[in-house]
Amino acid sequence: MTKHERYITALRCRQPDRVPIVIRGVDPLNDTAGLPPSRHPSFRFLIDTVAENTEWAYRWHPPEENLLSCHSDAAIRIEVQPSGQEGFDEETRTFEAPLGPLKTIKWVSREGKPGMTKKYLIESLEDVERFLSIPYQFREPDVTRFFELQTKMGSNGVLMASIGMDPIGHVTHWLGLETLAIWSLTEREAIFRLLDEFYHRAELLVKALLSAKVGPVFATLGMEQATPPWMSVDDFTAFTTRYDERLWAPILEAGGLVHVHCHGNLKQVIGDFIDMGAGCIHPVEAPPMGDLELHEARQLMQGRISIEGNIQLDDLYTKDEEYIRETVKQAITDAAEGGGFILCPTASPIPPVLDEKVLNNYLALIEAGLEYG
């Protein structure tokens, strides 16, 4: 099998000739496609090893910012000033919506570290009205780059088309988790109005991508903040399943597959993912980060969803090579039989620089994956 065949076979819950290995966040395609380097030079050896020995995964993102279209009636003003916190700037974005201004404030790292939202865009019902008053005009995505990248990818792996966050992901992005949680009890109508709007926008995007023959693998994320214990199972169904199953239906009808990135506790909502038609879930975490051991996940997914996971990123930074080898061996023992399993870390590398210990652990993961898979 080529790398592409191996990866797509496993994604579709079938048995490849060996377990595919995907090193999330380490992308050889950047070199091949002449894209700017995505990683610090300390990643060079790992990128080369990934290029040679593993299946490549790459997510192409249509050019659209958070599905928020601001045209003549609603300009965005961006102001940047020192945050008072070392290494971080404070970025204020003001949306001049027809019903009044909306503001969000973020602390953005100058060194590529994770930032934080200091003020969410939507904090009141009045903000919801202002937000929804911003005119939205769908723009046909330029898909030229997708096909260029697909050519560059060749048989090395799978190029996914990202449809970005799902509707609940967008709503959480603008409200913040705490407001979403409280409004799920007190202002449900407002949440559903926002979900309806984002669903509408995402649906236009999905249909445009399908019309342009982009696919067949689509990547999405965003629903993890509606999983228990953040939300009840009933609310996960109401806020996520009811929207995503409709959103993904045209993809499935076209023979496509939806790759879902969702951390957290999945045990109680696996049935929802099956209902939605999820094709593959990453990273399916075991306790304490999640609540599903791989063997149990396989059982619950009934051969209908493939698993991409679940070597904890934290282990790659803290454990030794022998531990990583054993963990990989166990993961393959628990999840690979019958196909539908892709070996992968639970997240992309976070620190900008890769030190030797972590590099060696990544190499141990790849070696053990090739040996036992």
Add this chain to the structure above:
Amino acid sequence: MNPIEQIKDAVVRGRSNALSKYPPDMAGKPGVVELIETALSKHLEVGKILQQGLIAGMEVVGDKFSNGEYFLPDLLMSAQAVKAGMQLIDPLLRGEDSRKLGVIVIGTVRGDMHDIGKNLVAVVLEGGGFDVIDLGIDVSPETFLEQGREHPEAVIGMSALLTTTRESIRTTVDILREADLKNKIIVGGAVVNQEFADEIGADGYSRDATKAVHLVKDLLGITA
């Protein structure tokens, strides 16, 4: 139900006041605020309102959250109800022995900007009857040290979400220990576990917000 039990029940149901939309089946009924006003008008002990009403109610909420019966929204609504109640009784508790159970100084360590988990722990500890001094995010070891010196009886809680910032917990604990601070130290966050807590010499680790309340009580020898 007697007035104290009614307060406890309102906390468990997450009902702050009579005007609140939540929970829908209690529309028009009094919330924590009105129930405390009534209790005070009947000269019920403030300490009893706090301990057997607000704190006891939040303990029930914590247990329900831990066993999967309650979710984050329920927890936050109850915490809001306790907060509303505390605004009424806090001025009356000043100087009384029966006031808060203890002081917690809490923060996300240097280099880490994540605060959802830490905020949740702060909310639940506050609801559990503790005075919480929230230092925020990206807190330097020096600030923890300063606060530890200022509040020698306080439990110091620190968290990290990222593998890369977990070492800041170790550094901070080392600095506090070297300065011979006697404060109990607890740690938490996605990348922290009991093994790590033991390794760095922390006094305790809690996996979630509700367990943090029990942990702090254990460390302070609070049996109630």
